[in-house]
Amino acid sequence: MPENQIQNSRRNFLKQSTILGIGVAATPLLSHATVMESRESLYILGPRKGYTPQVGTMLSTMTMMQEWMIGTFKKLSVEQLDYLLDADANSIGAMAMHLAATEKFYQLHTFDDIPWDGWSEDVTAKWGVASSLGQAARDTIKGNPASYYIDALNEVREATKKGFAERDDDWLMWEDEDWFWGPTNNYCKWFHVCEHISNHNGQMKLISKRFEKE
Numbered sequence: 001m002p003e004n005q006i007q008n009s010r011r012n013f014l015k016q017s018t019i020l021g022i023g024v025a026a027t028p029l030l031s032h033a034t035v036m037e038s039r040e041s042l043y044i045l046g047p048r049k050g051y052t053p054q055v056g057t058m059l060s061t062m063t064m065m066q067e068w069m070i071g072t073f074k075k076l077s078v079e080q081l082d083y084l085l086d087a088d089a090n091s092i093g094a095m096a097m098h099l100a101a102t103e104k105f106y107q108l109h110t111f112d113d114i115p116w117d118g119w120s121e122d123v124t125a126k127w128g129v130a131s132s133l134g135q136a137a138r139d140t141i142k143g144n145p146a147s148y149y150i151d152a153l154n155e156v157r158e159a160t161k162k163g164f165a166e167r168d169d170d171w172l173m174w175e176d177e178d179w180f181w182g183p184t185n186n187y188c189k190w191f192h193v194c195e196h197i198s199n200h201n202g203q204m205k206l207i208s209k210r211f212e213k214e
Helices: 003-038 053-073 078-082 092-111 121-132 134-140 146-165 169-173 186-211
Strands: none
Touching (some): 053 186, 092 121, 092 134, 092 146, 092 186
8 A cells, every 4th residue: 555545544543533532432421411410319419400510419419418317317206306315415306407497597698698697586586596406405396206307307408499599600609708617608608508417417326326226
């Protein structure tokens, strides 16, 4: 074969190989993104339909954490939900309401631009005790079945989902230079809501273990 034909063949081979390589490499990524956006499985974290990518990913993580936490206490009796390890402890029921209150306050702060602790009297009356926990919560947050706490958590979460759907990744990345733990962004604030669920779920599990042999 003449030298010029050999060179042309090489160039054509390299060109076709490059195109094929790009196609093979890109296809799994595109397919993966499509699957991530279409499947609402609890154990697939990532973008969700109706939300921008980072917001949807944040929501998927919060959803998994909350479902795990609810699974810890949903079958407990009223007596078990009210159980206190000692005089200074928080009950499972109080911690569940505390998590609902925490999420509510972060909604008001990040969705409505209300300064922290700048809540209305009505909001404070409804959520203040659960947010603070302590003796007031031990005295008042008790006597309720698991469904009471699950309904409260789900009601607050529905408002979070609506608020997330109305916002985008730029909002999630917006930085607050004056936050009390230092410069942070809305992503970090909402990640705190998520890890707060995980934190109290660990405490709930510690308490619920006592009832497994009953």
